[in-house]
Amino acid sequence: MEELLNFIDTARDARELKRALAVKLTLEGYVHAEIIKILNVTSGFISKWKQAFEVDGVDGILLGYQGSTGYLYKEQRMEVIEWLQQKDHWLVEELATHLSQQYDVEFKSRQSYYDLFTQAGLSWKKTQKRNPKHNVEEVAAQKKLSTNACSSIKRMWSRTR
Template identity: 55%
Template sequence: MDELTEFIQSNPDPRELKRALAVQMVLQEYTYFAIRDVLQVSVGFISKWKQAYEIQGVAGLALEHQGSVGYLDNEQRQAVIDWLKAKNYWNLNELQQHLEAVYDVVFASKQSYYELFSAAGISWKKTQKRNPKADPQAVERKKQEITDWLEQHRHQISSGELVVFFQDECHLLWGDLCGYVWGKTSERIEVPMSNERQKQTYYGAFNILSHKFFVQAFEQGNSEFTIAFLQALLAECPESRIALIWDGASYHRSQAVKDYLASVNQGLQESEWRITCIRFAPNDPRQNPVEDIWLQAKRFIREFYHLCQSFSTVKWLFEFVTHRQTFNFPKASMYGLFS
């Protein structure tokens, strides 16, 4: 132990120091998991250098050769790329540990690690949420059902007798303004924000024929405001019947909304209903083209974050790029072309 302590105090190469510290902590009876978290190394790294120390002493912790080790030869580089491709999850620290433990290589610049990720077809991206309850087969069946229903009503849609909307709500937070933007490397990009949880709810409806988007702001998503939005859509289409294709949110299915629809459609045959509602399959928002509009609008306000000195400005910009705007994007025609 004294020899190991002297070695640590001799200011060795950083790679040798990390090996020696790992061994010292093992000898001091720290758990491998505690050592891993403190030194940011793998359990395999700890085991490897503990074994080397037991066999060769301090000499087993020394670098095997002097000079630059900041490179991989072609064969090693390909082996690392294959190793990355075989994994399902990645992080920079693990790659650094792997190169040091297996090849005794530590790059001077993180860019060299990024290039290995790129060569393996791995890029930096934001994780996307997915509901594990989603049933792909049910989604596909519902998509076909909606597609068939729209096709059966194509003539009425084209004539304007029936106006069909994809509908959804968006709960815009002031904090949504923060995201990835271009900026000077040496400077933080800061956005003045007194309450990132401040929120505005929007109801939106996308006309599948005109591709125009109708938006209204409400305090929250509930039965009362859902009915108010339905009334607004009827006012927008006084001479037409309307059909809404939307998700199964609880306030879409509430008794109050059911009673309102019953009153609007009272005495009419189903083919003559003023409002027809069709639900997407549950637990998969990707079915709804309106989701893409909300995402596009949020990207826009992030790009122009420098204009948003208040949440009022954020809301104004969001409404400016959505309300009564025309949208053409691939997902808009996923249930058929009508425009």
Template identity: 50%
Template structure:
């Protein structure tokens, strides 16, 4: 699926990351990238690591775009969609409702944060 190869520094960084992992989720992410780089078929990786094809694609793409940091737990690329004040506004609005309605939330969003839609 991916033809882009890793450079030697990326391979070394990936190997070091794998050696230092104690959390199985991070280890699986790193292993799928490494096995992919070693020309294992995605179907083989799926069986070896016990993950879905989508998992392999997701973490390979994440590694290629953001490097080793993307494989760490809790990593979030980019800036949040809402700043803390906007997030607080939405949460307070949701708390004030007995039932949530997506149309109403969208209307709130458009009226409060119209520059982002």
């Protein structure tokens, strides 16, 4: 029980903490119905993690997945960020080609390329030279309305003086 209490005090992940609390409450004599209300979990959740704790101790309630290693080493990532910061304009396709040629890395998701842009302090949003919804007639009509409104306001202003 001492090991479990120490783990609860130092748990870094909310999922691990919830597991540990379910086990602790069970060991303290709480019934499943009370634990379900307190932690908002299922009876199966409580049983599963209590059994895992009984078999493996605190190691039984730890998260099993620790994530995968990144495609780029830290030094390589910094080199890519410096390379991006030296450029005047950026394209995702150009970054993908650079990573492929220099580091033999090809990301599965475009988000990984966007993350590199973000880490370099850059925006990857593509700019447009013109508004694709631009309508010449609507702009001319709006200009005419604005001009007429300004003229009306000037006339009213000059009358009140």
